[in-house]
Amino acid sequence: MDKNLFEASLTGNVQALNELLHKDKLILDRVSLTRFNETPLHIAAMRGHLDFVKVLLREKPTLAMSLDSVRRTPLHVASAGGHMEIARELLQVMSAEGCGFRDQDGRTPLYLAVKNEELEIIKLLIQKNPDLGREILQENGETILHTCIYYNSLEALKLLCQLWNEDELAMVKDGNENTLLHLATVHKQVQTVKYLLQIPSIRTNENSVNGQGLTALDVLDHHPRDFEALEIRTLLMEANFSRSKDVKSFQTSQNVTNLENKPKGWYLNTNANWLEKQRGVLILATIVVATTSFYSGLHPPGGTFTNSRDGPLGNAVKTEPDIGPFSDFVIKNTIIMIFSLMILVVLLSGVPLRNKFCLWVLNVASVCIIFLVTATYLTEIANMSPDTWVNPTTLFMCWIWMLLCLLFALSHTIFFLTWVVKKLLKARKSDQIGV
Structure with a gap:
């Protein structure tokens, strides 16, 4: 310049x-x-x-x-x-x-x-x-x-604020889902809080929570208590603002009442929240099953010939008289391990377990694992007995249990397919109405 x-x-x-x-x-x-x-x-x-x-x-x-x-x-x-x-x-x-x-x-x-x-x-x-x-x-x-x-x-x-619709002011949030009242409370701006509480939509939206699940009253519990915080707390409580835990308790009681009034159902109305809560337990269970099947594959029943020259780890003893039963054992054990790992991957992926398809896959895979574990147990008991003789009571219980597993898998599959058909019919009907 x-x-x-x-x-x-x-x-x-x-x-x-x-x-x-x-x-x-x-x-x-x-x-x-x-x-x-x-x-x-x-x-x-x-x-x-x-x-x-x-x-x-x-x-x-x-x-x-x-x-x-x-x-x-x-x-x-x-x-x-x-x-x-x-x-x-x-x-x-x-x-x-x-x-x-x-x-x-x-x-x-x-x-x-x-x-x-x-x-x-x-x-x-x-x-x-x-x-x-x-x-x-x-x-x-x-x-x-x-x-x-x-x-x-x-x-x-x-x-x-005059440029905004009154209802919009209660819903204006930043990236952390803080409302204007949340921010005014965080910064302990008493006069700003008083002004915002004069807006009816903000006053009636007292249970609004931010991204951390905190109401405006909860926010004060995470900051030093001084005169401004005390005054803001008084203002919020006089306006009937609540803490998030009180809101959740109220909502839970409402949900329980609603559930009691709902018609009971087995599959089409299933709520899988309980499965979400047990995700950690299911992960541990599948790890145990996968580890056990892995160990059984490397240490088959009857042990191995450690001095065998056919393989670095030695041949399984069961392959000596007849390789057929051993191959049958290996196939069942491999399926158990693969299905366990599949369930583990689904659980670790974070896919919502309330998803009906995901729930069906987990049910069928789990039943397959239980069925094959029972079948493998029965087979190995027979192989360890003279002339493959098995106690009739043991044989009866194992067969009944395996039959129940098949019925369980079949029933879940039928109900899942019924749900799919109803969804497709509903979607088709909606499309016809739209046309």
Whole structure:
């Protein structure tokens, strides 16, 4: 930037600016071609030189959208500095979209005006573009209302809340699902809490929780207790706000009542929450079964010939008289191990166990494991007995148990297919209605 132009901008010397423009009519045009931190308009807006700004905008209005080294427009500078008249002049030559331009930190002129609670500039900005007051400022869902609370700008909050529907104010949340009341409570802003509680939708939404499952009253329990916290606690309790544990207890009692009034069902109305709670136990059980089958495969019944030359680990003793029973044992044991590992993968994947298909797969796989364990036990008992003789009572109990396993798997499969058919028919009926 020309040295004389810089000094004129710094002092707001309009006469010097006019002389420079008279000598060199392209001096402002060359500004955009020069490396600089701020343009003359940035400097004049920062120092509050209104007359100097007027001349610059008259000679070159496009300077209003020029950017400094951190991508701020002159309107950013004027808004942060509280120079209302300069902001007014800039808004006259800027578009509605231009006054919402974001710098490299994602901050708009409205953000900077709210930060310093420049109410008159806030009014100018939202008059130019009312959508600025409803814009999402950050990727985490933060709005300008959250900014008001972060900087304790209560008057700015009151002004901007007028741009929102009353019901929307209760549902405005940031990326951590904190409502405006959550944030005001976290920052212990007593006056802000009082103002928010005057809004009916916020007052009636007393059980709203954030991403951590905490109500506004819960938040106070995680911060030091002082006079502000005590006063806010009193305000919330007088407004009938509750803690999350009290809300859950109330909801649980309602759910129990609703369940008692619901028609009972076996599969189509199954609630698999109990299975979710037992996920850890199921993981441990499948690990034990998989480990046991793995050990049995390496240490088959009857042991091995350790001095055998046919394999590094030795041949199984059972292969000596007849390899057929041993192959049968290996197949059953492998299926048990694979099915156990399959169930373990499903449990570790985090798939919701209340999913009907997932529940059916786990049931059938578990029944297969139980069936094969029983069959393998019966076979090995017979192989260890003289002439493969098995006590009739043992044989009867094993066969009955295996039959029950098959019936259990078949019944679950039938009910699962029934559920699938009903879903498909319902979807087809909906499509026909839509057509």
